[in-house]
Amino acid sequence: xxxxxxxxxxxxxxxxxxxxxxxxxxxxxxxxxxxxxxxxxxxxxxxxxxxxxxxxxxxxxxxxxxxxxxxxxxxxxxxxxxxxxxxxxxxxxxxxxxxxxxxxxxxxxxxxxxxxxxxxxxxxxxxxxxxxxxxxxxxxxxxxxxxxxxxxxxxxxxxxxxxxxxxxxxxxxxxxxxxxxxxxxxxxxxxxxxxxxxxxxxxxxxxxxxxxxxxxxxxxxxxxxxxxxxxxxxxxxxxxxxxxxxxxxxxxxxxxxxxxxxxxxxxxxxxxxxxxxxxxxxxxxxxxxxxxxxxxxxxxxxxxxxxxxxxxxxxxxxxxxxxxxxxxxxxxxxxxxxxxxxxxxxxxxxxxxxxxxxxxxxxxxxxxxxxxxxxxxxxxxx
Numbered sequence: 001x002x003x004x005x006x007x008x009x010x011x012x013x014x015x016x017x018x019x020x021x022x023x024x025x026x027x028x029x030x031x032x033x034x035x036x037x038x039x040x041x042x043x044x045x046x047x048x049x050x051x052x053x054x055x056x057x058x059x060x061x062x063x064x065x066x067x068x069x070x071x072x073x074x075x076x077x078x079x080x081x082x083x084x085x086x087x088x089x090x091x092x093x094x095x096x097x098x099x100x101x102x103x104x105x106x107x108x109x110x111x112x113x114x115x116x117x118x119x120x121x122x123x124x125x126x127x128x129x130x131x132x133x134x135x136x137x138x139x140x141x142x143x144x145x146x147x148x149x150x151x152x153x154x155x156x157x158x159x160x161x162x163x164x165x166x167x168x169x170x171x172x173x174x175x176x177x178x179x180x181x182x183x184x185x186x187x188x189x190x191x192x193x194x195x196x197x198x199x200x201x202x203x204x205x206x207x208x209x210x211x212x213x214x215x216x217x218x219x220x221x222x223x224x225x226x227x228x229x230x231x232x233x234x235x236x237x238x239x240x241x242x243x244x245x246x247x248x249x250x251x252x253x254x255x256x257x258x259x260x261x262x263x264x265x266x267x268x269x270x271x272x273x274x275x276x277x278x279x280x281x282x283x284x285x286x287x288x289x290x291x292x293x294x295x296x297x298x299x300x301x302x303x304x305x306x307x308x309x310x311x312x313x314x315x316x317x318x319x320x321x322x323x324x325x326x327x328x329x330x331x332x333x334x335x336x337x338x339x340x341x342x343x344x345x346x347x348x349x350x351x352x353x354x355x356x357x358x359x360x361x362x363x364x365x366x367x368x369x370x371x372x373x374x375x376x377x378x379x380x381x382x
Contacts, residue, residue: 069090190229295309305349315336
Protein backbone atom coordinates (compact mmCIF):
# COMPACT_ATOMS: atom_id res chain seq x y z
CA UNK A 1 0.00 0.00 0.00
CA UNK A 2 2.94 2.24 0.49
CA UNK A 3 3.47 2.24 -3.30
CA UNK A 4 0.59 4.56 -4.02
CA UNK A 5 1.85 7.51 -1.99
CA UNK A 6 5.28 6.91 -3.51
CA UNK A 7 3.83 6.88 -7.01
CA UNK A 8 1.82 10.02 -6.26
CA UNK A 9 4.97 11.77 -5.04
CA UNK A 10 6.89 10.89 -8.23
CA UNK A 11 4.04 12.13 -10.38
CA UNK A 12 3.90 15.40 -8.45
CA UNK A 13 7.66 15.90 -8.90
CA UNK A 14 7.36 15.27 -12.63
CA UNK A 15 4.58 17.80 -13.00
CA UNK A 16 6.53 20.39 -11.00
CA UNK A 17 9.63 19.75 -13.10
CA UNK A 18 7.66 20.11 -16.29
CA UNK A 19 6.17 23.41 -15.10
CA UNK A 20 9.65 24.71 -14.19
CA UNK A 21 11.00 23.62 -17.58
CA UNK A 22 8.10 25.27 -19.42
CA UNK A 23 8.58 28.42 -17.36
CA UNK A 24 12.29 28.62 -18.11
CA UNK A 25 11.62 27.95 -21.80
CA UNK A 26 9.03 30.73 -21.82
CA UNK A 27 11.53 33.09 -20.15
CA UNK A 28 14.16 32.20 -22.72
CA UNK A 29 11.77 32.78 -25.64
CA UNK A 30 10.57 36.04 -24.08
CA UNK A 31 14.15 37.29 -23.60
CA UNK A 32 15.03 36.33 -27.17
CA UNK A 33 11.99 38.21 -28.47
CA UNK A 34 12.85 41.26 -26.39
CA UNK A 35 16.42 41.06 -27.68
CA UNK A 36 15.19 40.84 -31.26
CA UNK A 37 12.89 43.81 -30.71
CA UNK A 38 15.78 45.82 -29.23
CA UNK A 39 17.97 44.88 -32.18
CA UNK A 40 15.22 45.90 -34.59
CA UNK A 41 15.16 49.31 -32.91
CA UNK A 42 18.93 49.60 -33.34
CA UNK A 43 18.68 48.53 -37.00
CA UNK A 44 16.19 51.37 -37.56
CA UNK A 45 18.74 53.93 -36.30
CA UNK A 46 21.39 52.97 -38.86
CA UNK A 47 21.72 55.23 -41.89
CA UNK A 48 23.20 52.46 -44.02
CA UNK A 49 21.92 49.42 -45.92
CA UNK A 50 21.47 46.10 -44.16
CA UNK A 51 22.92 43.11 -46.04
CA UNK A 52 22.57 39.40 -45.43
CA UNK A 53 25.70 37.29 -45.12
CA UNK A 54 24.60 35.39 -48.23
CA UNK A 55 24.53 38.63 -50.26
CA UNK A 56 28.07 39.58 -49.21
CA UNK A 57 29.39 36.05 -49.73
CA UNK A 58 28.02 36.17 -53.27
CA UNK A 59 29.53 39.63 -53.81
CA UNK A 60 33.02 38.44 -52.82
CA UNK A 61 32.85 34.99 -54.45
CA UNK A 62 32.67 33.38 -51.02
CA UNK A 63 35.52 35.56 -49.76
CA UNK A 64 38.05 34.09 -52.16
CA UNK A 65 41.73 34.93 -51.84
CA UNK A 66 41.68 36.59 -55.27
CA UNK A 67 39.23 39.18 -53.88
CA UNK A 68 41.36 39.97 -50.80
CA UNK A 69 42.43 43.63 -50.75
CA UNK A 70 44.18 43.67 -47.41
CA UNK A 71 44.29 42.40 -43.86
CA UNK A 72 44.58 44.21 -40.55
CA UNK A 73 44.27 43.59 -36.84
CA UNK A 74 40.48 43.80 -36.91
CA UNK A 75 39.74 41.73 -39.99
CA UNK A 76 40.12 41.22 -43.73
CA UNK A 77 38.93 43.49 -46.53
CA UNK A 78 37.63 42.02 -49.79
CA UNK A 79 36.68 43.57 -53.10
CA UNK A 80 33.15 42.65 -54.08
CA UNK A 81 30.36 43.43 -56.52
CA UNK A 82 26.80 43.69 -55.20
CA UNK A 83 24.61 41.51 -57.38
CA UNK A 84 21.55 43.67 -56.71
CA UNK A 85 23.08 46.86 -58.14
CA UNK A 86 26.40 45.95 -59.75
CA UNK A 87 28.17 48.40 -57.42
CA UNK A 88 31.79 47.58 -56.60
CA UNK A 89 32.42 47.71 -52.84
CA UNK A 90 35.00 46.91 -50.18
CA UNK A 91 33.72 44.37 -47.64
CA UNK A 92 35.42 44.22 -44.25
CA UNK A 93 34.88 40.93 -42.40
CA UNK A 94 35.60 41.53 -38.74
CA UNK A 95 37.89 39.16 -36.88
CA UNK A 96 36.01 36.82 -34.53
CA UNK A 97 38.52 37.61 -31.79
CA UNK A 98 37.19 41.18 -31.74
CA UNK A 99 33.53 40.27 -32.17
CA UNK A 100 30.93 42.38 -30.40
CA UNK A 101 27.48 41.47 -29.15
CA UNK A 102 24.82 42.21 -31.74
CA UNK A 103 23.29 45.21 -29.96
CA UNK A 104 26.71 46.77 -29.21
CA UNK A 105 27.74 46.23 -32.83
CA UNK A 106 24.54 47.87 -34.13
CA UNK A 107 24.91 50.86 -31.80
CA UNK A 108 28.44 51.49 -33.06
CA UNK A 109 27.47 50.96 -36.71
CA UNK A 110 24.66 53.51 -36.23
CA UNK A 111 27.22 56.08 -35.12
CA UNK A 112 29.61 55.09 -37.89
CA UNK A 113 26.85 55.54 -40.49
CA UNK A 114 26.39 59.17 -39.46
CA UNK A 115 29.96 60.15 -40.38
CA UNK A 116 29.71 62.11 -43.60
CA UNK A 117 32.66 63.90 -45.19
CA UNK A 118 33.96 64.08 -48.74
CA UNK A 119 37.40 62.99 -47.53
CA UNK A 120 36.23 59.92 -45.61
CA UNK A 121 35.46 56.58 -47.25
CA UNK A 122 31.68 56.17 -46.99
CA UNK A 123 30.00 53.33 -45.15
CA UNK A 124 27.44 51.77 -47.50
CA UNK A 125 26.10 48.97 -45.34
CA UNK A 126 26.63 46.27 -42.76
CA UNK A 127 25.78 42.67 -41.87
CA UNK A 128 24.93 41.21 -38.46
CA UNK A 129 23.74 37.71 -39.37
CA UNK A 130 24.25 35.24 -36.53
CA UNK A 131 27.87 35.55 -35.41
CA UNK A 132 28.95 37.30 -38.62
CA UNK A 133 29.91 41.00 -38.42
CA UNK A 134 30.75 42.80 -41.67
CA UNK A 135 31.03 46.40 -42.87
CA UNK A 136 30.55 47.47 -46.50
CA UNK A 137 32.40 50.55 -47.77
CA UNK A 138 32.67 52.37 -51.07
CA UNK A 139 35.52 51.09 -53.23
CA UNK A 140 38.15 53.55 -54.48
CA UNK A 141 39.87 52.36 -57.67
CA UNK A 142 42.89 54.65 -57.40
CA UNK A 143 44.60 52.60 -54.73
CA UNK A 144 46.40 54.04 -51.72
CA UNK A 145 48.79 56.95 -51.43
CA UNK A 146 51.47 54.41 -50.55
CA UNK A 147 50.87 52.54 -53.81
CA UNK A 148 50.99 55.68 -55.93
CA UNK A 149 53.75 57.62 -54.21
CA UNK A 150 56.10 55.21 -52.46
CA UNK A 151 56.08 51.84 -54.19
CA UNK A 152 58.56 51.32 -57.00
CA UNK A 153 56.53 50.52 -60.10
CA UNK A 154 57.37 51.11 -63.73
CA UNK A 155 53.82 52.31 -64.37
CA UNK A 156 53.61 54.39 -61.17
CA UNK A 157 52.12 57.83 -61.94
CA UNK A 158 54.21 60.92 -61.27
CA UNK A 159 52.31 63.04 -58.78
CA UNK A 160 53.04 66.73 -59.25
CA UNK A 161 53.49 69.22 -56.41
CA UNK A 162 50.02 70.75 -56.52
CA UNK A 163 48.36 67.31 -56.46
CA UNK A 164 50.46 66.36 -53.45
CA UNK A 165 49.31 69.46 -51.60
CA UNK A 166 45.68 68.70 -52.54
CA UNK A 167 46.07 65.22 -51.08
CA UNK A 168 47.55 66.66 -47.88
CA UNK A 169 44.78 69.25 -47.68
CA UNK A 170 42.02 66.65 -48.12
CA UNK A 171 43.51 64.34 -45.48
CA UNK A 172 43.84 67.28 -43.09
CA UNK A 173 40.20 68.23 -43.65
CA UNK A 174 39.10 64.68 -42.79
CA UNK A 175 41.04 64.77 -39.52
CA UNK A 176 39.68 68.23 -38.70
CA UNK A 177 36.16 66.86 -39.21
CA UNK A 178 36.79 63.91 -36.88
CA UNK A 179 38.42 66.13 -34.22
CA UNK A 180 36.23 69.23 -34.35
CA UNK A 181 32.91 68.44 -36.06
CA UNK A 182 32.04 65.02 -34.59
CA UNK A 183 30.61 64.79 -31.07
CA UNK A 184 32.30 63.23 -29.22
CA UNK A 185 35.46 63.77 -31.29
CA UNK A 186 37.13 60.73 -32.85
CA UNK A 187 40.86 60.04 -32.75
CA UNK A 188 41.85 58.35 -36.01
CA UNK A 189 44.72 56.48 -34.27
CA UNK A 190 46.54 55.05 -37.29
CA UNK A 191 47.01 57.61 -40.05
CA UNK A 192 49.54 56.40 -42.63
CA UNK A 193 49.96 56.54 -46.39
CA UNK A 194 48.39 53.11 -46.88
CA UNK A 195 45.19 54.34 -45.20
CA UNK A 196 44.84 57.33 -47.53
CA UNK A 197 42.92 56.09 -50.57
CA UNK A 198 42.65 57.96 -53.88
CA UNK A 199 39.98 58.15 -56.55
CA UNK A 200 40.67 58.49 -60.29
CA UNK A 201 41.38 62.22 -59.87
CA UNK A 202 43.66 61.76 -56.85
CA UNK A 203 41.09 63.09 -54.39
CA UNK A 204 42.00 61.56 -51.01
CA UNK A 205 39.75 59.71 -48.59
CA UNK A 206 40.76 58.28 -45.24
CA UNK A 207 39.90 54.61 -45.07
CA UNK A 208 39.55 52.10 -42.25
CA UNK A 209 37.17 54.26 -40.22
CA UNK A 210 35.90 51.20 -38.39
CA UNK A 211 34.45 50.27 -35.03
CA UNK A 212 37.89 50.40 -33.42
CA UNK A 213 38.06 54.14 -34.16
CA UNK A 214 34.75 54.87 -32.41
CA UNK A 215 36.19 53.70 -29.11
CA UNK A 216 38.99 56.27 -29.36
CA UNK A 217 37.25 59.52 -28.44
CA UNK A 218 39.00 62.67 -27.29
CA UNK A 219 37.07 62.32 -24.04
CA UNK A 220 38.70 58.94 -23.45
CA UNK A 221 42.48 59.29 -23.27
CA UNK A 222 43.11 56.28 -21.06
CA UNK A 223 45.89 53.86 -21.82
CA UNK A 224 45.18 51.47 -24.65
CA UNK A 225 45.58 47.75 -24.04
CA UNK A 226 45.99 47.11 -27.76
CA UNK A 227 48.60 48.76 -29.98
CA UNK A 228 46.79 51.07 -32.40
CA UNK A 229 49.50 52.94 -34.28
CA UNK A 230 52.22 52.01 -36.78
CA UNK A 231 55.95 52.37 -36.17
CA UNK A 232 57.28 55.45 -37.93
CA UNK A 233 53.90 57.21 -37.79
CA UNK A 234 53.02 57.00 -34.08
CA UNK A 235 53.51 60.04 -31.86
CA UNK A 236 56.35 59.69 -29.34
CA UNK A 237 54.05 60.20 -26.33
CA UNK A 238 51.88 57.28 -27.50
CA UNK A 239 54.95 55.07 -27.88
CA UNK A 240 55.95 56.02 -24.32
CA UNK A 241 52.60 55.87 -22.52
CA UNK A 242 50.00 54.38 -24.90
CA UNK A 243 47.82 57.45 -24.30
CA UNK A 244 45.94 58.68 -27.37
CA UNK A 245 44.89 62.29 -28.00
CA UNK A 246 43.96 64.27 -31.11
CA UNK A 247 47.47 65.74 -31.30
CA UNK A 248 48.79 62.21 -31.78
CA UNK A 249 46.88 62.30 -35.09
CA UNK A 250 48.56 65.64 -35.86
CA UNK A 251 51.96 63.99 -35.50
CA UNK A 252 50.98 61.13 -37.82
CA UNK A 253 49.71 63.67 -40.34
CA UNK A 254 53.10 65.40 -40.20
CA UNK A 255 54.76 62.12 -41.20
CA UNK A 256 52.39 61.67 -44.17
CA UNK A 257 52.97 65.29 -45.22
CA UNK A 258 56.72 64.70 -45.05
CA UNK A 259 56.30 61.60 -47.25
CA UNK A 260 54.43 63.73 -49.80
CA UNK A 261 57.19 66.36 -49.76
CA UNK A 262 60.15 63.99 -49.93
CA UNK A 263 58.83 60.87 -51.66
CA UNK A 264 60.48 58.86 -48.86
CA UNK A 265 58.88 56.19 -46.68
CA UNK A 266 58.32 56.76 -42.96
CA UNK A 267 60.62 53.78 -42.39
CA UNK A 268 62.86 52.44 -45.11
CA UNK A 269 65.36 49.76 -44.09
CA UNK A 270 66.96 49.78 -47.55
CA UNK A 271 68.52 53.19 -46.87
CA UNK A 272 71.68 53.92 -44.81
CA UNK A 273 71.16 53.64 -41.05
CA UNK A 274 70.98 57.41 -40.49
CA UNK A 275 68.26 57.77 -43.15
CA UNK A 276 66.00 54.81 -42.37
CA UNK A 277 63.63 56.78 -40.11
CA UNK A 278 62.16 59.68 -42.08
CA UNK A 279 61.48 61.96 -39.10
CA UNK A 280 64.93 61.39 -37.58
CA UNK A 281 66.50 62.17 -40.97
CA UNK A 282 64.43 65.35 -41.40
CA UNK A 283 64.83 66.82 -37.90
CA UNK A 284 68.34 68.30 -38.47
CA UNK A 285 67.21 69.73 -41.83
CA UNK A 286 64.28 71.49 -40.15
CA UNK A 287 66.86 73.72 -38.46
CA UNK A 288 68.29 74.89 -41.80
CA UNK A 289 65.59 76.54 -43.95
CA UNK A 290 68.04 77.09 -46.78
CA UNK A 291 68.24 73.31 -47.19
CA UNK A 292 64.47 72.81 -47.46
CA UNK A 293 64.57 72.53 -51.28
CA UNK A 294 67.03 69.63 -50.90
CA UNK A 295 64.31 67.68 -49.09
CA UNK A 296 61.99 67.69 -52.11
CA UNK A 297 61.26 64.44 -53.95
CA UNK A 298 63.73 64.18 -56.89
CA UNK A 299 60.81 62.97 -59.02
CA UNK A 300 59.46 66.53 -58.90
CA UNK A 301 62.57 67.74 -60.79
CA UNK A 302 62.38 71.07 -58.90
CA UNK A 303 58.98 71.79 -60.45
CA UNK A 304 57.43 73.44 -57.39
CA UNK A 305 57.07 76.96 -55.96
CA UNK A 306 59.94 77.31 -53.50
CA UNK A 307 57.89 79.41 -51.11
CA UNK A 308 55.20 76.73 -51.13
CA UNK A 309 57.76 74.03 -50.40
CA UNK A 310 59.23 76.06 -47.52
CA UNK A 311 55.81 76.55 -45.98
CA UNK A 312 54.90 72.88 -46.38
CA UNK A 313 58.13 71.81 -44.65
CA UNK A 314 57.47 74.33 -41.87
CA UNK A 315 53.97 72.88 -41.34
CA UNK A 316 55.38 69.34 -41.23
CA UNK A 317 58.02 70.46 -38.72
CA UNK A 318 55.35 71.89 -36.42
CA UNK A 319 53.23 68.74 -36.61
CA UNK A 320 56.28 66.64 -35.76
CA UNK A 321 57.18 68.41 -32.54
CA UNK A 322 58.21 65.92 -29.86
CA UNK A 323 56.27 67.94 -27.28
CA UNK A 324 52.56 67.31 -27.91
CA UNK A 325 51.43 70.74 -26.68
CA UNK A 326 53.69 72.46 -29.24
CA UNK A 327 51.83 70.95 -32.20
CA UNK A 328 49.12 72.90 -34.02
CA UNK A 329 45.46 71.88 -34.15
CA UNK A 330 44.23 70.29 -37.38
CA UNK A 331 42.09 73.38 -37.99
CA UNK A 332 45.26 75.48 -38.14
CA UNK A 333 46.89 72.98 -40.49
CA UNK A 334 43.85 73.06 -42.79
CA UNK A 335 43.98 76.87 -42.89
CA UNK A 336 47.66 76.81 -43.90
CA UNK A 337 47.30 74.06 -46.51
CA UNK A 338 44.27 75.72 -48.12
CA UNK A 339 46.67 78.20 -49.74
CA UNK A 340 49.25 75.63 -50.80
CA UNK A 341 46.67 73.29 -52.37
CA UNK A 342 45.38 75.92 -54.80
CA UNK A 343 48.43 78.00 -55.72
CA UNK A 344 50.63 76.63 -58.49
CA UNK A 345 52.50 79.88 -59.04
CA UNK A 346 54.94 81.50 -56.64
CA UNK A 347 53.12 84.84 -56.75
CA UNK A 348 49.82 83.21 -55.73
CA UNK A 349 51.22 81.92 -52.44
CA UNK A 350 50.94 84.31 -49.45
CA UNK A 351 54.33 85.60 -48.31
CA UNK A 352 53.72 84.19 -44.82
CA UNK A 353 51.73 81.45 -43.15
CA UNK A 354 48.37 82.36 -41.52
CA UNK A 355 48.72 84.00 -38.05
CA UNK A 356 47.43 80.88 -36.24
CA UNK A 357 50.30 78.91 -37.78
CA UNK A 358 53.05 81.56 -37.81
CA UNK A 359 52.51 82.35 -34.12
CA UNK A 360 52.84 78.66 -33.26
CA UNK A 361 55.97 78.46 -35.39
CA UNK A 362 57.37 81.50 -33.58
CA UNK A 363 56.85 79.73 -30.24
CA UNK A 364 58.99 76.76 -31.29
CA UNK A 365 61.60 78.78 -33.20
CA UNK A 366 64.26 78.06 -30.59
CA UNK A 367 63.96 74.35 -31.36
CA UNK A 368 63.78 74.68 -35.12
CA UNK A 369 65.85 77.83 -35.69
CA UNK A 370 62.81 79.14 -37.52
CA UNK A 371 60.82 82.24 -36.70
CA UNK A 372 57.61 82.30 -38.68
CA UNK A 373 59.54 80.55 -41.40
CA UNK A 374 63.08 81.74 -40.82
CA UNK A 375 65.00 84.96 -40.38
CA UNK A 376 64.00 88.27 -41.96
CA UNK A 377 65.36 87.19 -45.33
CA UNK A 378 63.98 83.68 -45.26
CA UNK A 379 60.60 84.88 -43.96
CA UNK A 380 59.91 86.35 -47.36
CA UNK A 381 60.04 82.84 -48.77
CA UNK A 382 57.82 81.33 -46.07
